Amino acid sequence: MTRSDLMGEALADSTAGAGGPVASIGYFSRFGITEGLIRETLAAALSRGGDYCDLFFQHRVSTAMGLEDGVVSRASSQVELGVGVRVIKGDQTGYAYTEDLTRDAMRSAARTAAAIADGPSRTAPQHFHVFKDVPKRYVLQTNWDAVRPERKLPLLERLNAAAFKADGRVSKVTVSFSDEHGAILVADSTGRLVEDVQPMTSLYLSCVAEQNGKREQNAYGVAGRSGMEFYGEERLDRIVREAVGRTTILFESSQPPAGEMPVVLAAGSSGILLHEAIGHGMEADFNRKGTSIYADKINKPIAHPFVNIVDDGTNEYARGAINVDDEGNVPDKTMLVENGVLTTFLHDSISARHYKVKPTGNGRRESYRHAPLPRMRSTYMLPGPHKSEEIIASVKKGIYCSNFTNGQVNIGAGDFTFYVKNGYLIEDGKLTRPIKDVNIIGNGPKVLEQVDMVADDLVIDEGGWTCGKDGQGVPVSQGIPTVRVASITVGGRNA
């Protein structure tokens, strides 16, 4: 069971990385554009009278390396460069992008996006101001574009050797490593320019083990907006310990019985429950359209008073952290549920305008190829009044879930699932037989009402979670203390 504390380690990294001023990002040279070109493009975007428009420039270099059968046998690298042009008219959006940052191509994209509106042209800003108060939530010792492959290789080889050494049953190991150096520039029709650099790294160790002719496979991954310094001794040891331990325990594990029962969720990645059960339903686009099950529940109690849920962009170095969202807004800590009461939706600028509120900094997009949508960042539950031991001891017959692979939700009906890869049966208040491979299904509002115990041991998971919506994937984090759900449907067998 994981008890890793991402926040603690991230803060240590922060101290190490925060020396000296941050050099200017130098976007104009990076993108080969000028203020004049931005002005002309914005003018073309407003040529049919949109209410608002923005340009999203992005340059992203990502690399990945993979080790299998003891050899780093593949590496890949991807360069993305482009600009997305968005024009908004009321709730309507015109969007176009181009990967050719020439004057003609950008103007043509802008005219395409402009077609959403149908009125007299509006004036583009004559002057621009660079937004200076961008927070610094991920300052690296060295940017990834300056880290040579020779420095990364030994990391993969070390993990491979350690995994085989950790347990004689391990028969195949793969290690995947990736890093990303990204830069964005948002320019909008109010004359605002906002820039950010967005690093990311992730590492994933996967094992196959064999015992008496049977095979099992499992993995452990970490991710963060960090540099090479992320991969310290302690974290590397944990990756190996978790990946191997989570694999070999599967030999003793079986699917639990099927049906409704109490479920205890371990602190950490169980935060997937919040992401699926409430987070998506609180994204304002679904509520603006009236299609979310939470659309009419603002200011209403939906959970016990000790339940507090936030969506937070500010956790330093977390995978779900952002300095600015992809509309150039600075994110905050947004309370979704305060003392059991539903408080606010997650907004992008369209929904914020619709609801006449300030954007919450949740306007995110996968890349310049996509228009932004309200998306989660790091979603977690604050600590509660109970103790984890007390929670486990309270269950006569149920399951304890510790590791997850994925989850999904139907926003309107509220039905959601999450998939448990490892866990235990709870019998008479004690963890007994290990369980595996079971999907759990529930209904968001019903399950939140059923969260009847919350411990004081919040953990934000360090894993590489990616949230998918409308075909766009964005990096997110999640976390939760140990909680009890009084009753929920467990897949499983032999009803």
Place this chain on the structure above:
Amino acid sequence: MSTTIEIDQDLKDTARRAVELARTHGATEASATAGRMREVEVQWRDGRLEKVSEATTRGLSLQLYLDGRYSSVSTSDLRPEALDRFIADGLAMTRALARDEHRRLPDAELYAGRAALDLSIEDPRQGQLSAEERQRFARELEEGARSADTTGAILSVTTGFGDLFRESYRVTSNGFEGGARGTQFVASAEVSVQDPDGRRPEESDSGFARFFEDLPAANVLGRRAGERALGRIGATKGESAVLPMAVDHKVSGRLVSMLLGSMSGASIQQKRSFLEGREGEKVGSDLLTLKDEPHVKRGLGSRLFDGEGIAARELTLFEQGVLRSYFIDSYYGRKLQRRPTTSSPSNLAWTLGTKARAGLLEDLRDGILVTGFLGGNSSAVTGDFSLGVQGFRVRGGQLAEPVSEMNISGNQLDLWKRLVAVGADPYPFSSARTPSLVFEGVQFAGR
């Protein structure tokens, strides 16, 4: 060989120049694919236009081989000085890697035998569609959906229409050159309804085709989405039980993809597949007879060669339940010391039954019809799975009340032996073309 496909000269030049540059910078072998795409999409919601998006992109991907060292790189930055630096950087990265003797281009003999066929996967209509036509289609989808609603239960309808054109050209340093062009059209309607108990279930329907004329009529597709959504009202959690399960052809591909996911060369060689070592073994019922057919006219997965340039051929996957082949690319072929088949599926073809869904349900009598999956997973190495489902209870061979918030669990090696009927109704809007399927004795979890 088919020479009727005229590929953009710029793409050919870009791909050839990239291979040359790679060789100049020291690559022993290289392959390059240059591509371009143009796509347009309109989204319509509750009586008006919600979103229009449009894009034209080009890009280049390269595989670099340097004495057993390998990397793949891709870029959308095609400025000449950037490209030269990009390739030099790619090779610098490649040089730093360890050697792997299996990393080479496919043997040139695998390129031979490419069929000389016109696959009919490009509809000239795509370039002529107007903004008005796209919007009209989206509007008619909504009207179709609303026409299903007699009680005012519909809360919101979001529809979409999109089309794209894609063209690519691939060149390798050991003699392969080949191009492909194709179009795709997609129409979708998502309908959200108010359930008296406060839930707002949604359902959708969509069409996906190479030719505009192969999409269903907008009002028909829209109406079907509306009916599906209205059918979700009053859904409840059924009881936990072992029951026969019919799976609607719209979603049965999900089960097939779990099966196919364990048939790649990588999962076989890495011993991450419950099908490893089972070639020639009976792993499903007699009804599991499945082929891969790359040359289907207008097929969504149709191709003359695969992602590596290997000439596309028909491949038998399962024959009366017996596993006949895997999807083996040239790298894992070398590692496994086997001749490569192909790297990935194209179009699937089942040996179909004689009855569509209604007939299958009559035979099934008492069980559950699954019309949607929600989340879940399957262990590739053991075949254990657990999936969220929704659908309808079937009683006396007829659809009864809607059910939701349920799970099915089992093991794939057991499940495919329980396949007792295959429909006559392959789903036309996916390259998997899976018909409705019926399994006996499936574990459902609910109340």
